[in-house]
Amino acid sequence: SLVLTQPPSVSVAPGQTARLTCGGNTIGPNSVHWYQHKPGQAPVLVVFDTNDRPSGTPERFSGSNSGTTATLTVIRVEAGDEAVYYCQVWDTHSDHPGVFGGGTKLTVL
Amino acid sequence: EVQLVESGGGLVKPGGSLRLSCAVSGVTFNTLSMNWVRQAPGKGLEWVSFISRSGSDIYYADSVRGRFTIARDNANNSLFLQMNSLRAEDTAVYYCASFITVFGVVSAAMDVWGKGTTVTVSA
Numbered sequence: 001s002l003v004l005t006q007p008p009s010v011s012v013a014p015g016q017t018a019r020l021t022c023g024g025n026t027i028g029p030n031s032v033h034w035y036q037h038k039p040g041q042a043p044v045l046v047v048f049d050t051n052d053r054p055s056g057t058p059e060r061f062s063g064s065n066s067g068t069t070a071t072l073t074v075i076r077v078e079a080g081d082e083a084v085y086y087c088q089v090w091d092t093h094s095d096h097p098g099v100f101g102g103g104t105k106l107t108v109l
Numbered sequence: 110e111v112q113l114v115e116s117g118g119g120l121v122k123p124g125g126s127l128r129l130s131c132a133v134s135g136v137t138f139n140t141l142s143m144n145w146v147r148q149a150p151g152k153g154l155e156w157v158s159f160i161s162r163s164g165s166d167i168y169y170a171d172s173v174r175g176r177f178t179i180a181r182d183n184a185n186n187s188l189f190l191q192m193n194s195l196r197a198e199d200t201a202v203y204y205c206a207s208f209i210t211v212f213g214v215v216s217a218a219m220d221v222w223g224k225g226t227t228v229t230v231s232a
Contacts, residue, residue: 033218035154042225043146043154048209048218086154090217096170097217098144098156 002027002091004101011107012077020104022070022087030089032070034063037103038083046085047072074106082108111135111221113205118226125195125230131188131205131223138186139163142208142215145179145190147201148225157203158190173199195230202227 005023012018022032034047045054047063050070060075074081087101117129133141145157158179159168167179178191188205203226206219 031216031218033216035219037154042204042222043206043219044222045209045218045220048220049216052211054209054220084153088154088156088218095168096156096174097168098146098159098170100146100154100156103153 001094001096002030002089002099004087004089004099006085006087006101006104008102009105009107011109013109014077014079016077018074018077018081018106020072020074020085020087020106022072022101023068024070024089025068027065027070027089028067030091032063032065033088034061034072035086035088036081036083037086043086077106077108079108082106111141111207113207113221113223115203115205115223115226118203118228120229120231121195122232123196123230126191126193127195127228129190129192129203129205129226129228131190133186133188133207138181139183140210143179143181143188144206144208144219145188146204146206146219146222147199147228148204149198149201152201155201160188192228195228197230200228200230 031049035043037043050065051063084103086103091097114132160179176194180189206222209220
């Protein structure tokens with residue numbers, strides 16, 4: 001079954017660019033979705049279908065997919081972006097289709 | 110505005126049962142495909158279960174299949190998760206979440222979440 005691998009942590013200075021990766025053995029054909037999760041709050045969808053943004057997500061957030069690795073890019077990082085970010089895929093070939101990555105803690109230095 | 114409110118969490122002994130509810134407002138409920146997602150203490154998000162708009166399609170994570178049952182009541186705008194044979198590893202915050210719909214097309218991304226309800230399984 002599909003396994004999504006995320007690095008545990010990424011650190012960037014304010015104003016710099018953060019690139020959060022999500023690797024999977026068969027990620028290629030699937031749409032990838034990204035969530036921002038802050039302590040004590042519900043997760044927030046920031047990118048869906050690999051590179052679309054819900055209304056309310058700043059344009060500083062964007063997504064891409066090389067076929068084996070999906071990437072969430074955050075430009076001009078702000079202190080408020082500090083959170084854990086999860087990638088997620090819906091594996092239509094599985095009888096347990098919902099798959100989350102392990103999450104990456106983005107620390108703003 | 111779509112709102113999801115979970116309830117039914119609490120402390121239960123191993124082997125016990127709980128029924129979680131998710132009340133949905135601000136939308137015609139039968140237009141939403143729904144999920145349960147949980148987060149154990151110190152762990153990441155884990156998808157638990159899915160139910161389609163009509164209830165005809167249902168999926169479970171391997172970790173809960175055979176013990177948990179998802180259901181919905183479209184007439185009363187409610188989603189449920191019946192949890193039986195609970196284990197310590199089921200201790201988590203449980204969220205209900207709906208799939209996003211854009212221009213009538215459903216995407217398997219969860220754009221509305223409740224605040225969660227806490228389930229603790231302990232003797």
